[in-house]
Amino acid sequence: MNILLELKHLKHISLPARPVICKGLLIVIALIVLRAIVTPFLAVNSSEKEGFYDSTTDLLPGIRRDKFIEVPQIIWGLNNQKIAFARACLTARFLNRSLLMPSLSASLFYKEVDLLRPITFDKVFDFTKFNARCQGFVRLARYSEVSNQTKPFKLQKGSGRRWTVEKDLDQLLQYRRGEADDSEVIEIIGKHPFLWPDHWPVKDYARIFDCLALAPEIEAEVVKVISKIREAGLKARHEAGISHNKHAKEGTVNPPVPYIAVHMRIEKDWMIHCKKWEQRSNSNEICSSKEEIIHKVSQITDLRRPVVVYLAVADSLLEDDSITSGWRVGMVAFEKKRLGVTDIYNRQPYLIKSAIDFEVCARADVFVGNSFSTFSNLVVLSRTQRLYDMGKASSCGENVGLSSYAYNVIGDDGGPQRWMTDMSDTSLQNLSYGTNNISCH
Template sequence: MNSANIELLKRSSCSMKSLVFRCFILVFSIFVLRTVISSFPRSSLLTWRTSNWIGITAASNLQNSITRDKFLEVPQIIWGLNNQKIALARACLTARFLNRTLLMPSLSASLFYKEVDLLEPMAFDKLFNFEKFNDQCNGFVRVGRYSDLVNKSKPYEVLKGSGRKWTKERDLNQLTQCRNESFDYIEVIRISGKNPFLWHDHWPAKDYAKIFECLVVVDEIEKEVAKVISKIKDVGREVSHNSNAPQKKASLDGWQDHHIPYMAVHMRIEKDWMIHCKKVEQRLNINQICSSKEEIIERVSRITAIQQPIVVYLAVADALLEDDSILSGWEDGFVPFEKKRLAVKDVYDKHPYLIQSAIDYEVCSRADIFVGNSFSTFSSLVVLSRTMKSIGMGFTNSCSTEVGYSSYAYNIAEQHGGAKMWMTNMSAPSLSSISYGTNSISCYSNWNT
């Protein structure tokens, strides 16, 4: 063997020894790392995992499809229609965060929200179309039936905390723990405690908007909505004919020729609202919440974009109304109607509160012009719906453009004294301003996809 071959063998031997030594170091390092990790308590690891979720938009981490064999159950949903819609959406987004299907929740047909034993339950599919919801929200959230359950085992109870110590971070920590692999075998997680409307909010406004778009009323209620709108337009045709005013031609997709426009005003002057709004004004030290009948009429009459004459539908809770003169005091060109004068009171009276409110919501959301109160959940969700429709038509700015779904807040005056133009800020990080009201509104909607 020559000297060159001997040198080559030496180098090969060194390389092998080096490779073996590196492998040994790698195995030893893995062993040490596992030992160190196992020395930490499980709770410490969970805290570390949880801390990495805080401050991150929860929905952005949910790319997987919603599982159909694991479920979330929530308490009966209560309060007014739009608080119930928010609670329903929040429950859906909670189920989405946990990668679970929301078991079809029970709504509340009545408004006796304090006396829980007096609540009249109403199934989700008695108000909203179950199939259309899952079809339109496919891949985002899902609602399931109790008949979908397989093993019928006892649900795993998760108690929602309450009070000042139950912070948004603690709430998200709890939800994150329920995402742990150890929960994968559990068919149903049942959340008990607080009403879903009062849960902490971890999701942006556009996630809620997506769910609200999927909430389509059942055919029976849609027929009632059509009756009311038909009555409004019949009156509008008569008013237009008597005034010899030209009827508006179609200018936007979906509008019929000779369209008969109407305005809807959510006139919040009921006795329960006036008590509530005065307390909120005192607490927030502002005077832009309560509005009298006279102030509402004056600010509506100063909206410059209105083509007169126009029928004005007044959406008001008749049973709580102390002032029965809401039809008086309107200027020429504004023709006000409420349920009784419109001869549709019987349409409402045969239904429980929740459905009555749902009919009014649809009538207001489909109006050519809507005027409401920015501290009312009802008005705020109507404007959100109309903002989404405007965005779907390519409009994110209604400041100087006739978008077809223009909205105004009569509790906030523009410089000329009219009601302020209003679009929902769709880039808002939460639904707080809609849930509790705001006097910071504009006619521009930010939309960050």
């Protein structure tokens, strides 16, 4: 108020010989006053989830570079780890802090925590690209940025059925200010931090996942595997007497040979789990046998044949080694051994193997998965995001590109159900735990 009175007073003061300088001074003071008035309204909006701004401008509040969130080592499967990482990023964003680069888990011994093999985030994903892609939304920080001027504030996260979404959100609101906010680092502690209740919409998760780029060494392995798949497709077409450039216009570069990727969930651990799941839910649209999957995939007409079908499967848990046999004419099935890429996978820990397979599936011309699999759900989420980026909000109809299907759900035409992620969903529940209520929108 005093500043405003001083501004009014200044207007009545006769200007000295340099009016331009005085006018400039008045503009600066006015901007300071404007910032003081507007900032409180920008800092927190009605939803308490949005309203964070790009820190590249000093006039608006952004993700702070001097305040941090630290989380325990993230464990379980690749896609559970990706969900946990995204949840940590969004929690840090809610608290207006940078997330200290977490450790992931290279192995899958989720019950024997002492057997877990920690691996830093930047050994799997590109740290610099992540921050560049997510600039203004979330930010990763290195531990070298912490000055250690204050002791970390330990924030206990609850888990289990008693720890509800409402309780978790109330806790975050409480610690957004006050004692916790004075600390340089808020250290989140507790069992299974990836099981925090979910407050964030699917589109926010999609944005985090879209910022993830594989580390260069792993990306190179993905390129090798996809090249092998496309080479196999070219060979199959040559043997069938079909020229790949038959329909190419003169002077144009031949497009790469297309392929189908199938996330074939028939491993022994999955079959035990899904049978129990079907019994509890009184549903028959969760499990699928090898024969059922082959039958469903054979009904897809998006790609002209012959076409290579890459089978993404956990080989070490597979009891049936005949998954490449029994396919219909024109569908040439390959898994890692037949494709000749086992050496690429065998030299990698579990997490990297999964990361390679994820990208091979996500970049396929057609993807077929199980709607109760977290892996399949996140692949479809990635592909849906790409379709949205291309201005396509629906994959209904034939040959729309980047088609995805769920082989465990029967579509209107009797084949597998076309599948896109519902980007308007306010919770990740369906993606984390699966659903047969899917469509092509």
